[in-house]
Amino acid sequence: MSNPVQASADSDKKYVVHPYTNLSGHEDVGPFTIVGGEGIYVDDDQGNRFIEALSGLWCTSLGFSESRLVDAAIKQFNKLPYSHLFGHRSTQPAIELSERLVKMAPEGISRAYLVNSGSEAVDSAIKMVWYYNNVLDRPKKKKIISRKRAYHGVTVAAGSLTALPYAQDGFDLPAIDTLYCATPHYYRYGENGESETEFTDRIVGELEQQIIDADPDTVGAFFAEPVMGAGGVLIPPKGYFEKVQAVLSKYDILMVADEVICGFGRTGNMWGCDTYNIKPDMITCAKQLSSAYQPIGAVLVSDKMYSAFVSGSDQHGIFGTGNTYGGHPVASAVALETLNIYRDDKMIEHVQSVSKTFMRRLNEFESHPLVGDARGVGLIGALEFVKDKSSKEQYPVTDKVGVQVMNAARKHGLITRALPGDGIAICPPLIITDAEVNEMFNRYKLAVDEVYANMRA
Template structure:
């Protein structure tokens, strides 16, 4: 009765993000109770491998007491400190300094928020303010990509290239944002080799800049690899060509690293993996491994110096910008990542194994494409492998596969019909074996259900 009692309260009062609440009332929520390592338990006592790292955030796994202690110690010393009115505190300053030492060259200034959506809002306000101060106020258009996910606020949802989000209300997308195709080779260039496709896909940015007018384009805004879009991992030629195009037309390059940052790609940041230096870079999720809400918008000297030297008062901020406890947890999280060499170990030992296990699904009757970068992988379900035809949207086959996996003890995310895995960076090889074993069972059961085997 404990699960049912919580479900009754949940239905009565708690509205969930990205949820069909009428459907949820029929099924009831899974009620999580505790987590340890890569596992989460629910009120029925079921142990589930978190193949999603929460939502791409619990990089060092659940149950690390050091992060709890860091928060408690900071709260006892200074539970809150606003950053308005010429006030600062040591945790925020120390974290900003630490991040500046880790980020690509020139990103020396950091503004803190509580979520990735807020970090992307900050980036957009910064872009527009920068060009106003630079004497080019006509540069208002920001180019983003289809299937992008940048958050749920008005501006962040407008940047996102997922049309169903636009129906949530608010006349989204807002003006001044345009989208180009994403480097999704399975759909947009299967006949090309990867290096060739990367150059072609980057060229779509140049085409859009010329279409809009180079003197009107403010920035290109994109994730290094697209998580919610379905684990879309661009070829290695893509991002260097994007950077070249941005420099050619003096367009600011903005990297949304909310998911990719802090080890997801096998390096500390997606910018490191793809060899680029953005003008702005947003961080979140893995900055605290999800233990407390914190995000950051890092700015290059070029951008920050303009705001500082010419901008006067910057009328932007949040009550919880640089919250002491959140900053303290981030510092402890980074210390653990560094001292235990979690990112480096994952890159050397887990990423190749993860990729090899993922590639065993190439011959599965449901899987049309297998793709990954670091510990982010996608298995795209198709109705016809030869023609790459997808199942009808109404079939909801991805959701069906996710349900089958959860029954067997794996959180296996459906991004449309792409089944995505982003396990914590501390997962072990035996746990990877178990994770992929359940994933195969779930896909087999789904294939039987949809008469594909």
Template sequence: MTTPTPAFFEQFDDEALVAADKAHYMHGYHVFDDHRENGALNIAAGDGAYIYDTKGNRYLDAVGGMWCTNIGLGREEMADAIADQVRKLAYSNPFCDMANVTAIELSEKLAELAPGDLNHVFLTTGGSTAVDTAYRLIQFYQNCRGKHDKKHIISRVNAYHGSTFLTMSLGGKAADHPAEFDFLQDKIHHISCPNPYRAPEGMTEADFLEFLVNEFEEKILSIGADNVAAFFAEPIMGSGGVIIPPTGYHQRMWEVCKRYDVLYVADEVVTSFGRLGAFFASDEVFGMQPDIITTAKGLTSGYLPLGALIFSDKIWNEIAQAGQERCFAHGFTYSGHPVSCISALKNIEIIQREKLLDHVQDVGSYLEERLQTLASLPLVGDVRCKKLMACVEFVADKRTKELFPEALNIGEKIHLKCQARGLLVRPIVHLNVMSPPLTITHAQVDEIVETLREAIEQTAEELLKDGSYAGN
């Protein structure tokens, strides 16, 4: 859509919407007391990198929705493609011997874009269901091989792999494992987060890399190599704090996987489709060939829900052997949805036609450079940025890297000051995370950095005055 006019917002009764939201709408990651008291920011419109609330206030969305609005909001050609597909075929049964044209075309396109021999695609409804499907495929594969004990999974502390029962169990964020929920524990193991900023004191990055690789190998051996099925890893950990691992980490971990017949699952739900300047980051950015890639988010740039699991010839050749009469008894009513698939195809077309991957290489490098200017500010412990994935970590003491008490919620304080200035960043306790659209401009990068600077400086002054912060 074009930029909304003031008249557009006259249709909304914001007070009534706030009341209805509080009364009826349970959000993802619903924080009950906060929502009861403060309600939510109700969004009514979007245009490119900007979104508008129901009062007409405009915000530069440096969060990119949820890591996903890669080509920007309000694209007319996307709306036209979706509407045209609805008229032609709004739905088709995706099971057994039924297929639809757009699902076939998208699967072929994903196999073309994916690295190496990842030529086989299972379409899902989003990232969580893609990771869930990867887990089931791994079980199926190991059983087809007669490796019935090879079912243990290794993940990492601070990993995020989704919000289903299984994928939350795979994840390693303490905040995602509250006492009120139950989780799978007997076959899921977590090794250290590869965060150089939080490496043991005195370790160089090279030492830290050796520590991580040795820890992984020791974990496999302690469980038993005949029992370990797969390693799940985000190329860059997203919700865990934009953790960029030591140089060579993924290659070295992949070598360990090959040594012990462990599948490497690259969870590229966030990192694929341009966020790091490549369609897939595993090979192009990190020089590693996974056995399985999971993807979603930027696959459709958030226009419609869709995810995908892309896997190797090696796995396919094992599970699809002729004469075995096997059935992969797994699927979703809305997997391969023709309208979602057309949005993915149009999204890929736009990324390629507008050379957005090249643009990300340029503007992403500029974001890296500009964000580093915040490193000297009070409160800022670490600035992490790789192209269009970024995070600022706040600390009470730069020397010791001591964090503020969680109850202070430093990331939220700074986020709210940004919001008041027309910028959205994502608060995660002691972090502000950013993942702007691939279409972001240099001028918008400047706006993000300068607004964030003002919010950090104002917050530091307030904390000094009330005694919550002693200064650095």
């Protein structure tokens, strides 16, 4: 008989379908099973402890042992474990959470629609764009603009906006009418001799041309992550969103900020919209909304759009969309308590303070021979690896330098993630301290040094 840890690994291989995993390699690699956590650390089933430098999937802002969230869940489980919001029904946690979200949202947002995940939030927002334009009698205005390397989730419509081959290939995506515009990543896509401002003007000019070519009367909305996460942690060039929004306004195209990663402090302000001066018609959010202790997301909707939904009822009767678990009372109670902790612990001020150490340690990598670009904001960052710093030439894709660094980091007690474009992500829980930031970067350094030595050899 094998031991319990081995038996569990065997069962994993036998029964579990792993998302975003090379399924043919899983038999050999086996599961990496996490069994516990404390603060910014998690423990595996072999007794190893790691710094969770990706906060799970960019989500566990409060780390892995926040008892206030556990207590909030238990309290709500005991009071009312389930009810829903269909057909005028409501629950106190859903009401309170919606009010809190609207009051903390950027100007113009007046309602919250609760869902269970980021993908559902994005999918719902796409439906809302379509519904809105139908109510306004603009039935052609339905195309959605996304950006190359964007990540907006995996459901059929949201997955159509996720412009990463690994998430679309083999799934017949895109399945909705989507336009993909340029990635706002100056380091990699800026042309020789082009300044950051010239780069921004060029790609925004291209965006406008795409809209004209597609016919502006057929373009409904532009979806954008303030900082593009899974596509590479790409920080927008200065002035980018202001210029994009001027174009969108000209053609009456809605601006949807996908704050699934950036929302709730990640960029050093409550919203990525605050950091980059975005004036959204809708916000999609999830992840840090509950520190991922419960699955919950939301679409925050502007008054302009909500008024149209209300008049839609004259035509359609009910607003015919909703999820069984949308606004789940336990998830809502946990999300509310998460927002209470952000307020009580002054989380935004904390991020701004610790971000100084974070950015200093991140920027030190600029001089590393393997690193072409070290970029970040707030408590999110990335390193992009190159073979030649001056020409920015990369190693062949088959060398998988980012994956090598990710694997080396694991040996040094650090969980991180390789990014498209040969990078590595850095996105620790927001509760991280200055000392822990230093410890985390020490481990990144060991991993990067080790891979650099291998590549040279």
